[in-house]
Amino acid sequence: MANLQEKLFWEPGIYQLETSDPVLAGPDGIDNLQGKQLANRTVYLKDQVEQLASGKQPAGNAAKLSAARKIEATGDGSWNVVFDGSRDVSGQLTLRDSGVEPGDYGIVTVDAKGRVTKARQMTGDDVPAHDWSKISTGKPTTLAGYGIADAASKDAGNRVWATAFRASKGLPSGDDSSSGFAFGSDGDTGLFADTSGSSANMGTNNLFLHIDSTRVFQVSNAGRVWTSSYGFLDDKFASKVDAFRTQGQPMDKVDWNTLLEPGVYSIVDTTFNGLNAPPASYFWGTLQVMRGSPRGSVGGVTQIYTTHGGMSVWLRTAWNDQAWQPWQQLWHSGNLVFSGVMEGNGYQRLPSGLIIQWGQGSLLATLGLPSSFNSPLFTTGEITFRTSFPSACFSIMVNGNENSVNSQTQEGYFWVGGRSKEKATIGYTQTFGSSGVGERTAFDWIAIGY
Numbered sequence: 482m483a484n485l486q487e488k489l490f491w492e493p494g495i496y497q498l499e500t501s502d503p504v505l506a507g508p509d510g511i512d513n514l515q516g517k518q519l520a521n522r523t524v525y526l527k528d529q530v531e532q533l534a535s536g537k538q539p540a541g542n543a544a545k546l547s548a549a550r551k552i553e554a555t556g557d558g559s560w561n562v563v564f565d566g567s568r569d570v571s572g573q574l575t576l577r578d579s580g581v582e583p584g585d586y587g588i589v590t591v592d593a594k595g596r597v598t599k600a601r602q603m604t605g606d607d608v609p610a611h612d613w614s615k616i617s618t619g620k621p622t623t624l625a626g627y628g629i630a631d632a633a634s635k636d637a638g639n640r641v642w643a644t645a646f647r648a649s650k651g652l653p654s655g656d657d658s659s660s661g662f663a664f665g666s667d668g669d670t671g672l673f674a675d676t677s678g679s680s681a682n683m684g685t686n687n688l689f690l691h692i693d694s695t696r697v698f699q700v701s702n703a704g705r706v707w708t709s710s711y712g713f714l715d716d717k718f719a720s721k722v723d724a725f726r727t728q729g730q731p732m733d734k735v736d737w738n739t740l741l742e743p744g745v746y747s748i749v750d751t752t753f754n755g756l757n758a759p760p761a762s763y764f765w766g767t768l769q770v771m772r773g774s775p776r777g778s779v780g781g782v783t784q785i786y787t788t789h790g791g792m793s794v795w796l797r798t799a800w801n802d803q804a805w806q807p808w809q810q811l812w813h814s815g816n817l818v819f820s821g822v823m824e825g826n827g828y829q830r831l832p833s834g835l836i837i838q839w840g841q842g843s844l845l846a847t848l849g850l851p852s853s854f855n856s857p858l859f860t861t862g863e864i865t866f867r868t869s870f871p872s873a874c875f876s877i878m879v880n881g882n883e884n885s886v887n888s889q890t891q892e893g894y895f896w897v898g899g900r901s902k903e904k905a906t907i908g909y910t911q912t913f914g915s916s917g918v919g920e921r922t923a924f925d926w927i928a929i930g931y
Contacts (some may be wrong), residue, residue, distance in 0.1 A: 485517050491525045492518040557594070650674040653694050661691075669694040725771075738805065741782055743772045748786065759795035759808040763788040775807070792816070828867045834931050838866050840881070843923040844909050859910035861898060869931035870902040877905050882923040895924050902930070 486508065496514045505511050532538030546566040553561035557818045560574040579596050581589075587603030595828040621627050624634050633643040649747040651660035653669035661673035673689045690698035700706040706714045728744040737758050740746060750764035773781035794811040812832060821829035827839030844862045865876070879895040898906030909922050 484585075485513060485520050487517075487524045489524050489528055490521045492521050495519065503699055515871075520793070557596070650676045652689065653691050655694065663880045667693070677756075728770075737784070739769055740768065740784065741772075743770050743771055757805070759786045761786065761788055761793055761795055763790045763793060767787045822867055827866050834871075836868070836870055836930055838868065838928045839926065840864065840867065840924065841925050842907060844907065853878035859893075859908055861906055861908040863904050864926055865904045866902075866928060872902070872930050872931050874900050874902060874905065876929040878927045879907055880925045881909075882925055 495518050496511075498511070498515070502904050504512050506513065529538060543566060546564075547566035549563050551563050554574065556577075558574050558576045560572050560573040562570040565632050579598055579799060581597050584600070586600035588601050588607060590599035591599050592598050624630075624632050633641050633646075635641045646662070648662050649660040650673075651658075652675060653661060653663070653671070656666060656668040658668040662670050663669070663671035669691075670692050673691055675687050675689070686702050688700045689696050695709070697709045701707075708714065711717060724745045728742060728746045730747040730749060731752055734755040735752055736756040738756065746768040748764070748766050748768050752758070753761075753764045766786055769783075769785045769787075771783045771785075773783070781800060783798045786798070787793070792813075792815050794813065795808050795809045796811055797806050799805040819829060819831065823825060823829075826838075828836055828838040830836050842862065842864050844860045846873045877897045877900060879897060881895055893909055893911035896908045896910065898907070898908055903927060905928065907924065907926065909924070
């Protein structure tokens with residue numbers, strides 16, 4: 482009996498015997514086909530196992546390596562791990578030092594692998610030369626931006642600022658003058674200082690303002706001021722002692738006898754609570770104090786108080802110490818009113834309160850020579866004043882007007898009877914004359930009262 486010949490081959494399948502298959506033995510008989518196919522597979526599998534066991538054939542999958550392995554990287558960096566396949570492993574990669582000290586540098590050298598191999602700071606030689614017009618951004622606009630600290634700067638209003646300015650002393654000689662503070666190209670218009678003193682350009686006695694080389698203003702080191710129109714002004718100044726100036730508001734309840742300093746005082750109602758105030762009815766105004774005597778003497782003082790309302794003016798004067806004259810009110814066109822009526826029967830009211838009234842009148846008289854001189858003829862009538870006297874009428878004068886009696890000659894007299902503030906009784910008595918009935922006897926009258 483012989484064995485089946487095995488082949489190193491992986492059979493794709495195992496033949497299934499059919500009922501119709503004949504029984505046939507031998508190496509190629511159908512009865513041995515299944516055995517050959519299984520034997521071939523067995524030989525194939527045996528070979529694979531042996532190759533895996535020997536390491537000749539790598540395993541497709543494994544849970545763990547038979548021996549742990551060291552995995553390592555070298556070169557520009559160092560790294561290694563030990564791996565047996567049972568778990569994930571990791572390690573830190575350490576780069577090799579480039580030889581450049583850590584820091585910030587303006588100039589570096591980079592190799593083909595992107596590593597910095599050299600580094601240094603920038604120098605002036607590293608900045609390339611460029612035309613100013615090629616610099617489009619980042620250009621400074623101030624002196625500080627350029628790092629210039631020894632020049633004056635200006636602000637947005639084109640004004641120059643500095644701690645101090647210096648200019649050469651000397652007077653101008655023309656538009657090209659180099660001394661002083663001049664305006665623009667006009668070198669002889671500006672502020673200049675003379676050069677007099679212990680040495681040139683060291684001592685200054687005067688400061689000048691020149692316009693086109695002409696001196697128009699000057700201040701000396703003694704404080705004297707000179708102008709081209711008036712000369713030295715101190716000759717024309719009034720001293721503070723003699724100046725008429727504002728004195729402000731006196732304290733409340735001030736004694737007006739103590740307000741002696743020349744000037745103008747502001748007066749309010751509380752000022753009138755003091756002594757020797759004017760008898761004004763309005764308490765707000767101004768007080769003017771004027772002196773006509775040396776300072777320190779009360780003599781020659783005048784006080785004038787003017788009210789703000791009603792424009793009332795009060796005046797008093799003093800010559801000796803405390804010898805004040807009484808306050809007197811001044812009359813003017815605003816309060817001196819001569820009211821009255823001028824036409825016909827009229828009147829005139831005087832500031833003192835006196836009233837003068839005048840007019841004409843007539844009486845209806847029966848004229849004629851009486852049968853006896855012991856019984857003369859008379860008649861009476863009334864006159865009404867144009868305006869009533871506020872208090873009383875104390876005088877009436879009557880004068881006959883014969884021109885109004887139809888050419889007859891009046892031979893009698895007028896007289897005044899009773900009187901009041903509104904009217905008076907006028908009478909006429911005839912002593913001689915011709916007879917007549919219904920004749921009018923005219924007269925003029927003047928009445929005085931208050």
